[in-house]
Structures are given as C-alpha cells and as structure tokens.
Amino acid sequence: MKIATLKQKKQFFVSGVLNWGKNNYRYFPWRQVKDPFLILLAEMLLSKTPAWRVEPVYDKIAKTYGSAELLANASQAALATEIEPLGLHNKRAEQLIEIAKSLLEIYNGKVPHKARQLAELSGVGPYIAHAVPCFAYEEPAAVVDSNVARVLTRFFGLDCVGRPALSKTVWEFAATLVAETVSARQYNYALLDFAAQVCASRPKCRTCPIRNVCQFLAAEGGPKQFDRAVQQSNTIETTTRR
Numbered sequence: 001m002k003i004a005t006l007k008q009k010k011q012f013f014v015s016g017v018l019n020w021g022k023n024n025y026r027y028f029p030w031r032q033v034k035d036p037f038l039i040l041l042a043e044m045l046l047s048k049t050p051a052w053r054v055e056p057v058y059d060k061i062a063k064t065y066g067s068a069e070l071l072a073n074a075s076q077a078a079l080a081t082e083i084e085p086l087g088l089h090n091k092r093a094e095q096l097i098e099i100a101k102s103l104l105e106i107y108n109g110k111v112p113h114k115a116r117q118l119a120e121l122s123g124v125g126p127y128i129a130h131a132v133p134c135f136a137y138e139e140p141a142a143v144v145d146s147n148v149a150r151v152l153t154r155f156f157g158l159d160c161v162g163r164p165a166l167s168k169t170v171w172e173f174a175a176t177l178v179a180e181t182v183s184a185r186q187y188n189y190a191l192l193d194f195a196a197q198v199c200a201s202r203p204k205c206r207t208c209p210i211r212n213v214c215q216f217l218a219a220e221g222g223p224k225q226f227d228r229a230v231q232q233s234n235t236i237e238t239t240t241r242r
C-alpha cells in the first residue's frame with residue numbers, strides 16, 4: 001500500500017493494529033462479558049491499577065456485586081476489604097457505591113450509553129466514560145489512556161500541550177481513527193494491547209508491524225540508530241537495578 005496522504009496513513013495504522021491484534025489479544029474476564037454494569041465495574045477497578053492485579057479481585061466482586069442494586073446496598077467496609085489488594089480501597093469502595101446509587105436513582109439501575117452521561121458519575125474520567133459505551137454497546141468511541149496517547153503521538157508525530165492522555169488534540173485525532181474501522185470494540189482492544197506489548201514505554205520497534213510508516217522511528221534516524229538508543233537505555237536501566 002502506497003502511503004501518500006494522512007488518510008492512507010490512518011488506514012494503514014488501523015489495519016496494522018487490527019491485524020496484529022488478531023493473534024495477540026489478551027484474555028481478561030471482563031472482555032468476555034457484554035453486561036455494561038460488569039464492564040463499568042471492571043474499568044473502575046482498572047483505574048490506575050495494572051490488569052494482573054485486578055484479575056483475581058474482579059471475579060469475586062463481579063459475582064458478589066454484579067448489579068447496580070447489589071452494589072448500592074453493599075457494606076462499604078466489606079467491599080473495601082475485598083478490593084484491598086488494589087490499593088486506595090476505602091476511596092474506591094465509597095466511589096463504587098456512590099456510582100451504583102446514582103445509576104439506580106437516575107437510570108433505573110442501567111448503565112447509560114453516552115460518554116457525557118457517564119462522565120457525570122462520581123470518579124468517572126474521560127477514559128472510562130468512553131470505554132464503557134464502546135466495550136458494552138459497540139459505540140464508535142475513541143478510547144485514550146496514557147499508553148494509547150503515547151502510541152498516537154509517536155506514530156503520527158502529534159504535537160500536544162500538557163498530558164497527552166487529556167489532550168483535546170489527541171482525543172479528536174483518536175476519534176478520526178475509530179471512524180476508519182467497523183468495530184470500535186475490536187480496534188480499541190487491539191490498540192490497548194499493542195500499546196502495552198509493542199509500543200510500550202520501551203518500544204519494540206525492531207518487530208513492530210507498522211514500523212515502516214512510523215514518524216517516531218523516522219525522526220530517530222531510522223531503525224538502526226533507534227535500536228542502538230533503545231539498547232543503550234536498556235543497559236543503563238539494568239545497571240541501575242543491580
């Protein structure tokens with residue numbers, strides 16, 4: 001495929017990430033469900049917490065508090081104890097119960113479809129407000145966390161002010177990529193996984209399937225120079241750890 005325009009570059013990126021995702025999707029229990037409440041619950045637990053820590057906690061929480069009604073009537077102390085391994089457990093328990101109560105009061109216990117409605121709930125930031133409609137309802141929403149923002153700013157050379165994950169420029173750009181795919185859910189899962197496993201903070205450019213068109217790699221002076229730079233930073237880190 002000849003890449004002559006930004007639109008073609010976007011299409012190349014989206015199809016490259018989706019193709020990579022086909023063989024590399026990560027299995028998580030919350031990805032196997034379509035229940036919007038369980039997806040919201042998982043995303044709240046995942047906030048500022050790595051997935052491997054959430055996985056053992058999620059199953060039990062989903063079984064015990066798997067609806068807005070059950071969660072709204074939970075004992076805050078008991079819930080806090082169950083989610084203690086995730087940290088910030090008292091604050092999280094309070095927030096989760098508050099969200100469940102709001103869902104009962106405003107939406108009859110259902111999870112709303114629109115990001116702006118979700119964003120009005122206590123503790124729900126832009127990422128969760130967009131992720132839940134996308135993963136639960138297949139809404140064509142962009143999903144941008146700090147990892148995804150890193151990939152987009154690298155690959156497309158986006159300039160943004162402040163934190164990339166909160167940048168309007170990055171969110172708007174990410175939305176134009178979602179418009180290039182038929183399944184926002186599949187694409188966003190693939191992108192999250194790609195950001196975690198390939199274009200990580202120490203990127204694996206040598207094996208990256210979309211390296212030929214990557215602006216970051218080109219700006220670093222090409223694959224060889226970039227690999228050398230990454231190798232050097234790895235050596236420094238290994239030495240520091242000892």
Ligand code: SF4
Binds near residue numbers: 199
């Ligand atoms: S070539 Fe490197 S920097 Fe560019 S998208 Fe791939 S992993 Fe990220």
